[in-house]
Amino acid sequence: MPEHNGLAERRHRHIVETGLALLSHASMPRSYWTYAFATAVYLINRNLTTEESSAEIDLPQSSYPAVMSIPITTQPPIPPPITHTVPPPPIPPTETNTPVSPIAPAPPLLEASVSEERTTTESSEKSVSTSAPTENVVLQQAPPQPLVQLRTSTRQRKPVNKLNLRAAVLPLTEYIPTSVAEALKDPRWCSTWIFTIKRLPNGAVDRFKARLVAQGFSQRRGIDFHDTFSPVVKPATIRIVLSVAVTRDWPLRQLDVNNAFLQGKLDEEVYMAQPPGFASPENPTAVWKLNKAVYGLKQAPRAWYNELRTFLLQYGFHNSLSDASLFIYNHGGVCLYMLVYVDDMVITGNNVDHLNKFFNSLSSRFSLKDLGELSYFLGIEVQRSLSGLLLTQTRYIADLLHRTKMTDAKPVPTPMCPTTKLTLTSGDPLPDAKEFRAVIGSLQYLSLTRPDISFAVNKLSQFMHKPTTDHWHAAKRVLRYLAGTIHRGLFLPARNALSLHAFTDADWGGDGDDYSSTGAYIVYIGRHPIAWSSKKQKGVSRSSTEAEYPSVAATTAEMCWVLSLLREIGIKPTSTPAIYCDNKGATYLSANPVFHSRMKHLALDYHFVRERVQDGTIRVQHVSSDDQLADLLTKPVTRAHFQDMCRKIGLTKGAPS
Numbered sequence: 001m002p003e004h005n006g007l008a009e010r011r012h013r014h015i016v017e018t019g020l021a022l023l024s025h026a027s028m029p030r031s032y033w034t035y036a037f038a039t040a041v042y043l044i045n046r047n048l049t050t051e052e053s054s055a056e057i058d059l060p061q062s063s064y065p066a067v068m069s070i071p072i073t074t075q076p077p078i079p080p081p082i083t084h085t086v087p088p089p090p091i092p093p094t095e096t097n098t099p100v101s102p103i104a105p106a107p108p109l110l111e112a113s114v115s116e117e118r119t120t121t122e123s124s125e126k127s128v129s130t131s132a133p134t135e136n137v138v139l140q141q142a143p144p145q146p147l148v149q150l151r152t153s154t155r156q157r158k159p160v161n162k163l164n165l166r167a168a169v170l171p172l173t174e175y176i177p178t179s180v181a182e183a184l185k186d187p188r189w190c191s192t193w194i195f196t197i198k199r200l201p202n203g204a205v206d207r208f209k210a211r212l213v214a215q216g217f218s219q220r221r222g223i224d225f226h227d228t229f230s231p232v233v234k235p236a237t238i239r240i241v242l243s244v245a246v247t248r249d250w251p252l253r254q255l256d257v258n259n260a261f262l263q264g265k266l267d268e269e270v271y272m273a274q275p276p277g278f279a280s281p282e283n284p285t286a287v288w289k290l291n292k293a294v295y296g297l298k299q300a301p302r303a304w305y306n307e308l309r310t311f312l313l314q315y316g317f318h319n320s321l322s323d324a325s326l327f328i329y330n331h332g333g334v335c336l337y338m339l340v341y342v343d344d345m346v347i348t349g350n351n352v353d354h355l356n357k358f359f360n361s362l363s364s365r366f367s368l369k370d371l372g373e374l375s376y377f378l379g380i381e382v383q384r385s386l387s388g389l390l391l392t393q394t395r396y397i398a399d400l401l402h403r404t405k406m407t408d409a410k411p412v413p414t415p416m417c418p419t420t421k422l423t424l425t426s427g428d429p430l431p432d433a434k435e436f437r438a439v440i441g442s443l444q445y446l447s448l449t450r451p452d453i454s455f456a457v458n459k460l461s462q463f464m465h466k467p468t469t470d471h472w473h474a475a476k477r478v479l480r481y482l483a484g485t486i487h488r489g490l491f492l493p494a495r496n497a498l499s500l501h502a503f504t505d506a507d508w509g510g511d512g513d514d515y516s517s518t519g520a521y522i523v524y525i526g527r528h529p530i531a532w533s534s535k536k537q538k539g540v541s542r543s544s545t546e547a548e549y550p551s552v553a554a555t556t557a558e559m560c561w562v563l564s565l566l567r568e569i570g571i572k573p574t575s576t577p578a579i580y581c582d583n584k585g586a587t588y589l590s591a592n593p594v595f596h597s598r599m600k601h602l603a604l605d606y607h608f609v610r611e612r613v614q615d616g617t618i619r620v621q622h623v624s625s626d627d628q629l630a631d632l633l634t635k636p637v638t639r640a641h642f643q644d645m646c647r648k649i650g651l652t653k654g655a656p657s
Contacts, residue, residue, distance in 0.1 A: 015040050213296035230301035233325035233339045235448050236523075236531040238346075238377075239391075240565060241326070241337050243492050243525050245348040246389045252374035252382075253347045253355065257308075258367040260343030264293040264303025301342065308340065311365055315358070322565040329358075330570070337569060346374055380449060381489075388496075390652070391449045392489030397482050400442045404435070404479060411484025412477055413643070415456040416636040420474065422459060423512040427470030436467040439475050446482070449490045451522060452646050453478060454534040455633045458518070462536065491652045496526035500562060500577040503623070504555040505630035508547040509540070517541050519551035520633030523558055528650040531558055534633040545585030552586050552620060553605035555579050556612050563617065576616055580623035582631075590620040 018040035019033060028036070245252055257263070270290045280286060293300040309319070312327050317338065320326035329336035329349070336349035336358060349355050362368060374382050383390040401407045430436060443457045456478050463471045504521040511518070516537055523531040533554070541547035559577055566573070581587050590609045612618050631637065632645040 014044060018044065213294070228298045228302055230305045230342075231324040232341045234323050236562070237320075237323045237326055237565065238339060239490075239492070239530040240525065240562070241339055241346075241348065241569070242382075242389060242391075243496065243528065243530060244498070244569060244571065245337075246384070246492050246494050247496050247498065247526075248350070249494070250348045250350055251352060251355065252384070253359070254371040254374045254377060255345040255347065255359070255362070256369040256371055257343040257345070258369060260304050260308075260366075261293050261295050261297075261300040263366060264300060264305075264307045266290055266293055266297075266299070266303060268299070270297065304343070305340075308366075311362070312338070315361065320565065320568050322561060322568060326565075326568075328568060335570065341378055344377060346377060378448075379445070386494065388491055388493040390489050390491050392487060393446055393449050394486055394489075396442075396446065397486045400439070400446075401479060401483055401486075404439060404476075406476065406479045406483060409476075409480045409483050412480045413484070413639045414636070415453050415478045415481040416459070416474065417477070418636045418638055420636065421512050422463070422470060422474055424463065424466070425468075427468030427473075430467050430469065430472060433464075433467050436472055436475060437464055439479070440464060443475075443478060450488070450651070451490075451529060451532045451649060452485075452488075452632065452642075452651055453481070454532060455518070455520070455635065458534040458536065458633075485653075487653050488646075488651055489653075490528065491650055492528050493526070496528065498566075498571055498573065499526055499575060500524070500559065500566070500573045501580065502555050502559055502577070503580045503628060503630040504548070504551045505582060505628050505634050506537070506541075506544075506547040506551045507634040508544040510635055511536065515540050517547035518634045519547070519554060520630045521551060521555035521558060522630050522633065522649065523555070523562060525562075531562065532633060533558070543585075544583055545589065548581060548583040548586040549589060549609075550605055552579060552581055552590060553609050556609050556618055559618055560612065576619050579618055579620045580628070581620055582623050582625045582628045584622055587620050587622045 015037055019037035022036045022039055023030065023032065242252070244250075271287045272290055272294070273287055274280065274284070290297075293303040297303075309327075313319075315329070316331055317327040317329045317336075320328055325340045327338040327340065329338075334349065334351045334354045336347065336351075336355065339346040347355060347358070359368075359370065363370075373384070376382065379393060379396045381392045381394060383392070398407075401409070440457065440460050443453060444461070447454050447457050456474075460471060460475055460478070500523070502521055502523040504519075506517050506519045508517050509515040516539065518534065519537050520534040521532065522529050535554075537547065537550055556579065559579065563573070563577065589606065590613055609620070613620060625631065629645060629648055632642065632649070637645070
């Protein structure tokens, strides 16, 4: 029973209370209790004990441990005893401890210079000061003495007096937190104003904008937020809907919701300190109870999506099963499709009058800006003509070149040199990898309309954790290529058959580090691509067929998704979609029962593709390597081959006449 093991139980309580205090001080969730308790044991072993005034860790050792890394801080009064381990006791605020939570504002944090005196009845002449220098100090120690067996003392110990603390607090002129934990202690960082400049598609200044943003990092899951996921429309869905609209000559209308996140209703009780400039003179310490979401809350995007979705469902729309951010209206011969990316929307349909009616109904519920005909969406310029739709990212490329000081760089004809072999160890490590990672992130966004750089971006993304000078030079070559092709984009022709086919390929063992393969595919609707991917495969393939077949399976999965989306918007391909592969072994494997023991590790991919072939969903056909359009996404190619592939893919500098 616990009563019969007092010493051990007391030590357990000491560890538990110290660990919970550490969690509370760091504002960490309870799931990190193992780390907190381990840290508590580490600190307790280095605290002074009543036996010989030495740390417990010193007893079996002959040298003193390094303790200069342990900060000395004042502590609040000891709370009343508790009879369980959770939840941790609340910490009362003191001059040196000002907890900040979403429900209680606190006075501004002051920087404190603390001198601390500890006095006990056993050692009144000893004191500990916190004004010691911070550099490492070499402790002079006596030669180690042999341990002596101690007998149990029979004298009655006197109680130890509580610590006498004396703190001198100095005012702080300017305080900038260096970590999230420090920011949480200061109410001035519980919300802040964000200032930005909104620009027009041509780069001109539209308006200056100020927005109050809550610091959502102070929220805790299960207390003031639960679910945070909010879907956004997929890039492939955008291309498919735009392709259908331009083929059927439907209008494309763009909308923007004003202060969208302020429309969402909260299911949780959330409180926020009064923002600077709007504090009530009568109640300066009061807090606000939020009835609706504000920018910065973790659940704000989800709350806005649920609010919009509820309205659209009541109007008669239904959610697409293939993409939760595509809403479809199909009643009485009227078809409307709505793409939603947070607060940016694109609406198209076959009935202009009903389109205007829906817009009026939507604007009566939410504050909207009618941006007219689609021209600029998610950083993509949209140029419509009688011949079709041209998607470019000219302005985004120009901004990227300006940030990297590559505006006047000499252009190159290809994004990667065919003779370049990038590995993890090639080149010297970069002293600062931030710029490299920022550039690769921007290039990933550019690949929304530029499949010609997909392989280069995929390859460079594999070195994000530790880039070198060679990787940086390769990234700059991609920028030089973009500088020479800044106006190139993806063209969606107006006269286009809505037939579906795809190309798939793999570069067998092309990785210079682990000999993995790179698989790629590109899916077409008629004459233009609507989905593509370039990705390093997992594991090493023992043959080209083993490398090609996982790519065939990935392409099959993408084709099934595209077919599902097309069916939802009322489009049925006139023929069975074809997947073109230049490997005869993979082609035969998908259509014939030639599965044997050497292919058992491909069982899942094999059966998945075979079932889709047998039920008529897709068909796999062989194509020559010269006509393999996905070859561009698996490896660097020569200049002539690269330019020929770009032309066949559908990349163009301008809309054809």
